[in-house]
Each structure stands twice: as C-alpha cells, then as structure tokens.
Amino acid sequence: MTQPDLFAQPAERATQLRAEIARLDHAYYVLDAPLAPDADYDALFRELQQIEADHPELRTPDSPTQRVGGAPLPEFAPVRHAVPMLSIQTETDTTPEGAAAFDQRVRNRLGLSADDPPVNYCAELKFDGLAISLRYEHGQLVQAATRGDGETGEDVTQNVRTIRSVPLQLRGNAPAVLEVRGEVLMKRADFERYNARQRDKGLPTLVNPRNGAAGSIRQLDPAIAAQRPLAFYAYGWGEIAGWAQQPDTHHAMLDALETFGLPVAPQRVHGPGAQTLIDFHARIAAARDSLPFDIDGVVYKVDSLALQRELGFRNREPVWAVAHKYPAQERSTKVIGIDIQVGRTGKLTPVAKLEPVFVGGVTVTNATLHNEDEVRRKDVRVGDTVIVRRAGDVIPEVVSVVLSARPADVGEPFDLYQRLGGQCPVCGSAIVREAGEADWRCTGGLFCAAQRKQAILHYASRRAMDIEGLGEKLVDQLVDAGIVRVLPDLYRLGLLKLAALDRMAEKSAANLLQALQASKTTTLARFLYALGIRHVGEATAKDLARHFGGLDAILDAPLEQLLEVPDVGPVVAQSIRTFFDQPHNREVVEQLRACGVHWSEAAPDRDAPKPLAGKTLVLTGTLPTLSREEAKARIEAAGGKVVGSVSKKTDYVVAGAEAGSKLAKAQELGVTVLDEAELLKLLADS
Numbered sequence: 054m055t056q057p058d059l060f061a062q063p064a065e066r067a068t069q070l071r072a073e074i075a076r077l078d079h080a081y082y083v084l085d086a087p088l089a090p091d092a093d094y095d096a097l098f099r100e101l102q103q104i105e106a107d108h109p110e111l112r113t114p115d116s117p118t119q120r121v122g123g124a125p126l127p128e129f130a131p132v133r134h135a136v137p138m139l140s141i142q143t144e145t146d147t148t149p150e151g152a153a154a155f156d157q158r159v160r161n162r163l164g165l166s167a168d169d170p171p172v173n174y175c176a177e178l179k180f181d182g183l184a185i186s187l188r189y190e191h192g193q194l195v196q197a198a199t200r201g202d203g204e205t206g207e208d209v210t211q212n213v214r215t216i217r218s219v220p221l222q223l224r225g226n227a228p229a230v231l232e233v234r235g236e237v238l239m240k241r242a243d244f245e246r247y248n249a250r251q252r253d254k255g256l257p258t259l260v261n262p263r264n265g266a267a268g269s270i271r272q273l274d275p276a277i278a279a280q281r282p283l284a285f286y287a288y289g290w291g292e293i294a295g296w297a298q299q300p301d302t303h304h305a306m307l308d309a310l311e312t313f314g315l316p317v318a319p320q321r322v323h324g325p326g327a328q329t330l331i332d333f334h335a336r337i338a339a340a341r342d343s344l345p346f347d348i349d350g351v352v353y354k355v356d357s358l359a360l361q362r363e364l365g366f367r368n369r370e371p372v373w374a375v376a377h378k379y380p381a382q383e384r385s386t387k388v389i390g391i392d393i394q395v396g397r398t399g400k401l402t403p404v405a406k407l408e409p410v411f412v413g414g415v416t417v418t419n420a421t422l423h424n425e426d427e428v429r430r431k432d433v434r435v436g437d438t439v440i441v442r443r444a445g446d447v448i449p450e451v452v453s454v455v456l457s458a459r460p461a462d463v464g465e466p467f468d469l470y471q472r473l474g475g476q477c478p479v480c481g482s483a484i485v486r487e488a489g490e491a492d493w494r495c496t497g498g499l500f501c502a503a504q505r506k507q508a509i510l511h512y513a514s515r516r517a518m519d520i521e522g523l524g525e526k527l528v529d530q531l532v533d534a535g536i537v538r539v540l541p542d543l544y545r546l547g548l549l550k551l552a553a554l555d556r557m558a559e560k561s562a563a564n565l566l567q568a569l570q571a572s573k574t575t576t577l578a579r580f581l582y583a584l585g586i587r588h589v590g591e592a593t594a595k596d597l598a599r600h601f602g603g604l605d606a607i608l609d610a611p612l613e614q615l616l617e618v619p620d621v622g623p624v625v626a627q628s629i630r631t632f633f634d635q636p637h638n639r640e641v642v643e644q645l646r647a648c649g650v651h652w653s654e655a656a657p658d659r660d661a662p663k664p665l666a667g668k669t670l671v672l673t674g675t676l677p678t679l680s681r682e683e684a685k686a687r688i689e690a691a692g693g694k695v696v697g698s699v700s701k702k703t704d705y706v707v708a709g710a711e712a713g714s715k716l717a718k719a720q721e722l723g724v725t726v727l728d729e730a731e732l733l734k735l736l737a738d739s
C-alpha cells in the first residue's frame with residue numbers, strides 16, 4: 054500500500070495514487086479479491102480527488118475519478134447498458150447533520166431561496182453488494198448484467214437466475230421493457246453459515262459477504278453460483294418503455310417495483326427537507342448491527358423525477374443523489390501477537406492481538422482466527438498487517454493479510470501444538486485434535502478453569518446427576534465468587550455460604566443442599582455421563598457401565614477393551630482413554646467418590662457369554678413386549694449386531710406384527726426368521 058509521500062509534488066503524487074488505485078481496482082472489481090479494506094481505498098481515492106480539485110490541470114481522462122468500476126471479464130459476453138450504470142458521490146461529512154449540506158446544494162442548484170418550500174427526498178440503505186441490472190421484456194427476465202465499467206457489463210443471466218428472490222416473471226401489468234437496477238448481496242447469517250461449513254470441511258472461506266456475492270455472480274459455473282445463498286434488492290431502474298402510467302417520484306417507482314414482485318428493502322422513507330434524511334440516518338445507524346445484511350451507509354435521493362432530470366449528472370455521479378457512509382466494518386491494523394483461548398467446552402481458539410483499531414463502530418483489540426487451519430490458510434503471522442472485520446453482532450475476525458505490507462522480520466508460520474507444547478494454556482492437560490476435526494481441545498474437562506461452569510452445569514443436568522436448583526445463574530455466582538472450583542466443592546457447600554449469595558433465600562439454599570445430598574446416590578451410567586467425556590453421551594455411558602460393571606475397570610481399561618463395548622469405535626475409545634489419562638481428571642473422580650458419591654456396581658457384562666457373537670440380525674415389525682431400542686440393546690449386549698437391511702449375510706430376521714418387505718426378503722433369501730419368544734430364548738442362553 055502506498056503511504057502518503059509528504060515530499061512528492063502534486064503531479065508525482067497523483068501519478069502514484071492513480072497507479073495504486075488502478076492496482077486495487079483490478080483486484081477488487083475484476084478479480085473479486087480485494088487487497089485493502091475499503092476505508093484505506095477510500096482515503097487514497099479522496100486524496101486523488103482533492104489533488105485534482107486543487108490542480109484541475111492534473112486531471113486526466115483516464116483517472117479513476119473519471120470512471121466507474123472495472124473492465125468486464127472477457128469470459129462473459131459483454132452487455133452494453135442502454136442507460137449507463139453510475140456511481141454515487143460519497144460525502145465527507147457523513148454525520149446525520151451532513152444531510153443539510155446536500156439539501157442546501159440541491160436548493161442552490163435548483164435556484165430555490167429560503168422562502169421556497171422544502172424539497173422532497175427519499176432515503177434508502179446503501180447496500181454493500183454487487184450492482185446488477187435485470188432486463189425484463191413483457192414481464193420476462195431476459196438478461197442480467199453486472200455494472201462493469203458503467204457502459205459495458207457482463208452477461209451473468211445464468212447465475213442471477215439461481216437467486217430465489219429474483220422473479221423470472223413479473224407480476225401484474227409490467228411495461229414492455231423494464232430494466233431494474235439493484236444490488237445482489239449475501240445475508241450475514243448465510244455468509245456465516247457458509248463459512249462455518251467451509252471451515253469444518255477445511256476448505257477456503259469467503260472474505261466477506263460483498264465478496265461472496267460478487268464472486269458467486271461472476272462464477273463461470275452456474276452450479277457453483279447456485280450453492281451460494283444470495284439475495285437481491287431493487288433501488289433503481291435503467292431503460293423503460295411502454296409504461297403508460299409511470300410514477301413521477303422515486304418512492305412511487307420503488308413501490309411500483311414492489312408490486313411487480315421485485316424485492317425492495319422495507320427500510321426506506323420519503324418526506325420533506327433535510328430532517329427526513331437526518332432522522333433516517335440516525336435510525337439506520339442504530340439498527341445497522343441488527344440488519345440481516347451489510348450496508349455501508351445510506352443513500353439520499355431527490356424524490357421528484359422531474360427535479361432529478363433538472364439536476365442531472367456530473368462526472369460519473371448523479372447530482373440528485375448522495376451517499377453517507379457509516380464507520381467502516383473492515384479496517385487494516387497490525388498483529389502484535391497470537392493468543393490461544395480456551396472456550397467453555399475446551400475448544401482452543403487462536404485469537405489475534407491487534408493494535409487497537411476503530412472498526413464497525415467500536416475499538417477492537419482482539420479478532421478471532423477461528424482455528425489452526427484457518428490461520429495457516431490465511432498465513433497470519435505476528436507483525437503482519439491484516440484486514441479486520443466487525444459486522445453485526447458477530448465477533449471481530451481477521452479477514453486476510455495485506456501481504457504487500459509484510460515486514461522482513463515477520464513471525465514464523467503458526468503451529469498451535471508447538472506453541473503450547475501440547476498443553477492446555479489454562480490447566481496444563483493434554484490437547485488433542487481428532488481426525489476430521491478442525492479444532493484442538495483441552496482434555497482436562499473436569500479440572501480446567503476455562504471449562505468449570507460448563508462442567509458443573511453438565512454434571513448437575515437432569516440426565517446426569519440431576520441436581521435440582523443448580524442452574525446457570527447460580528453456577529455463575531458460585532464460580533465467580535471462587536466458592537466452587539472443581540466438582541467436589543459442590544459437596545462441601547454449607548448453608549451459611551449459600552444463603553450469603555445474592556438472591557438466595559435460606560429455603561432454596563436448604564433445598565439445594567438436599568438435592569446435592571440426594572445426588573450422591575446414583576448409577577454408574579449417570580456418573581459416567583456426568584463427567585462430560587467427549588463423545589460419551591447417555592447411551593455410551595450406559596453401554597460402558599453395563600460392559601464393565603464398575604468404575605475402576607474403566608479408569609484403567611486399555612483401548613482394546615474399550616473397543617469391545619458395543620458402539621464404541623476408535624475415536625470414542627481414544628477420547629475415554631485420554632480423559633482418564635489426565636491426572637487432574639482422575640483426582641476429581643477420586644474426590645467425588647471420597648465425598649460420598651456412590652452407586653451399586655454389578656458383575657461386568659463383558660465376562661458374560663456372548664451367544665450372539667458374530668451374528669448379524671435385522672429387526673422388523675412391532676414386537677409384543679420389547680421396544681426396538683430394547684431389543685437392539687439386548688442383542689448388542691449378547692455380542693450381536695443389528696443392521697437395517699436383509700442380505701445373504703444376515704443370520705436372523707426378528708419379525709413382529711406388521712412386518713413388511715424385510716420379512717418377505719428374508720423368506721426369499723432363506724434367512725432364519727425368529728419371533729420375540731425365540732429371540733429371548735437365544736438371549737437367555739447367556
């Protein structure tokens with residue numbers, strides 16, 4: 054990025070700026086891969102405009118200030134716009150009161166004095182997407198084109214057809230020719246969802262919604278475009294022919310477009326004078342974060358089409374419209390460090406520490422880097438200049454690195470495991486990243502301070518230890534006050550301490566103590582589930598309890614033994630093993646037992662005979678006494694496997710009432726068919 058060169062002469066500086074702007078324009082408009090945040094680009098652009106205003110002799114016809122957008126890509130068929138697609142002037146005073154200056158300018162140009170009535174205006178959102186022109190002939194969508202350089206755009210009809218909200222056929226009595234102009238964009242939630250999915254799959258993410266929209270529309274493969282969720286909002290028009298009663302104000306035109314079935318954003322107003330605009334500016338600024346899509350500001354337009362014609366155009370901009378921007382949602386800043394945070398579920402998230410930057414209306418000093426692969430893909434290093442995005446209520450994130458600004462002494466490529474020496478930065482337990490997972494995790498779930506609240510809430514939940522009255526608010530209080538650090542502390546709570554907490558009546562404190570006392574008598578399955586071991590849900594906890602009978606056998610079970618448990622595969626077995634290999638986790642388990650948590654242990658099931666070992670069974674129809682789940686559990690406990698469809702490899706089909714095609718198939722293949730009684734008899738042999 055070119056820094057202002059204070060010693061350059063205006064002519065030299067203008068040349069520098071034009072070259073830099075041309076480079077950024079190409080990346081942004083042609084390649085859909087911006088190299089700098091808009092705020093930086095806008096600063097360069099304004100500087101050039103200022104030089105050209107101060108030194109008109111330096112203005113060249115090929116200056117970026119004299120034209121719109123970028124050259125169309127040769128891969129697309131060119132579309133010559135019957136009415137050019139222009140830009141909009143962005144004012145420097147973009148405070149709400151800035152609207153008064155626009156009003157004054159309009160009044161001056163129209164030769165109105167202070168005694169004349171106010172001019173009517175219309176105000177809309179300034180969508181941050183890609184401008185598109187939709188051509189309808191006799192109500193049918195016949196062509197969709199990008200803005201391109203304003204004169205010639207790209208034919209993107211196939212891709213635009215995949216956008217659900219763009220009508221292929223207009224409703225009502227549409228004019229013979231209607232060119233609708235508007236913006237294609239990606240809603241924030243769709244963008245987040247798309248990126249989350251990509252991250253999970255280890256695939257590249259979209260830089261921002263604007264880019265996602267532009268990149269999708271300018272896809273050569275409509276099938277790819279169709280997978281990207283896009284939206285469209287109309288805000289204007291180009292060529293019109295054969296419209297008998299065409300409205301004569303901008304707002305009535307938008308209303309008419311809406312009646313044709315075109316999407317028009319509801320956030321729009323019209324009314325007299327600057328105050329209409331000032332109010333809209335303030336209202337939208339407050340609502341910006343909660344809008345479903347990104348906007349970069351608001352647009353003010355003179356409402357009367359006759360007055361618009363009178364005011365006309367200047368350079369590449371209409372005189373009757375102006376844009377006021379809000380604080381940028383993307384800014385560049387420097388990475389001064391990369392921290393790793395431990396989330397409440399043990400997930401490790403790399404976070405960039407930043408030189409403070411004002412973005413999206415707040416000062417940001419931290420931005421998420423999501424996960425290790427993401428840091429590597431973006432190649433973010435300490436010392437880099439990065440683009441940071443903060444839009445809506447989403448946490449700020451690092452979008453990309455400005456590689457051209459990378460210093461020679463930049464840090465090493467990021468390696469999470471090495472950075473942490475394999476240990477959770479909060480509790481020192483081992484960290485793991487399972488196959489197919491994007492995140493590293495701390496395995497010290499019972500002990501890790503970062504996971505305390507989550508661990509307690511899970512432990513107390515209804516299907517775990519079922520401790521009534523121990524909800525989120527109370528857990529927050531107990532942990533924040535330092536009263537409960539690890540689970541066994543729960544059993545050391547006394548009435549005095551509890552009743553001293555905010556809003557805790559003595560009665561409810563006593564109830565809680567009673568619930569805690571009652572929870573000490575439990576089952577092994579509940580206790581195992583309550584520990585919150587990753588991948589050990591209720592069903593697996595029950596299987597483990599049944600298979601091993603007692604806790605000690607599980608604590609030390611080698612992987613091979615864990616793998617013998619029905620439905621426990623390598624990932625689950627490893628997760629159990631790693632969990633109990635953490636000394637801190639074991640300590641907590643021992644302390645819980647010492648506090649009196651107990652259950653009755655049974656003979657280990659794994660030593661029992663397995664009459665169905667190696668057999669494959671299929672269940673069909675309704676059995677007289679066993680539910681489908683019970684039958685499955687019993688068969689699995691006896692070493693059998695239950696599958697969904699009958700084949701030659703099936704050993705038995707267990708058929709109940711209303712058995713259908715599976716029974717027929719079994720008979721056809723000559724597979725032995727059992728009823729419930731016969732199944733129970735087989736099981737009883739164990």
Ligand SMILES: NC(=O)c1ccc[n+]([C@@H]2O[C@H](COP(=O)([O-])OP(=O)(O)OC[C@H]3O[C@@H](n4cnc5c(N)ncnc54)[C@H](O)[C@@H]3O)[C@@H](O)[C@H]2O)c1
Pocket residue numbers: 077078081082087088089090091092094095121122139140141142177178179180181182183184185200235236288289352376
């Ligand atoms: N980051 C970069 O490197 C880089 C490079 C080039 C351009 N840019 C950015 O692109 C923009 C450049 O200008 P531009 O001419 O493309 O757009 P602009 O900001 O000058 O405004 C014109 C565009 O606004 C859009 N618009 C949205 N809502 C509208 C509404 N209600 N009514 C009318 N128009 C509406 C239309 O698409 C129209 O084409 C700037 O924001 C600039 O920061 C960034």
Ligand SMILES: [Zn+2]
Pocket residue numbers: 395477478479480481482495496497501502503
């Ligand atoms: Zn930890």
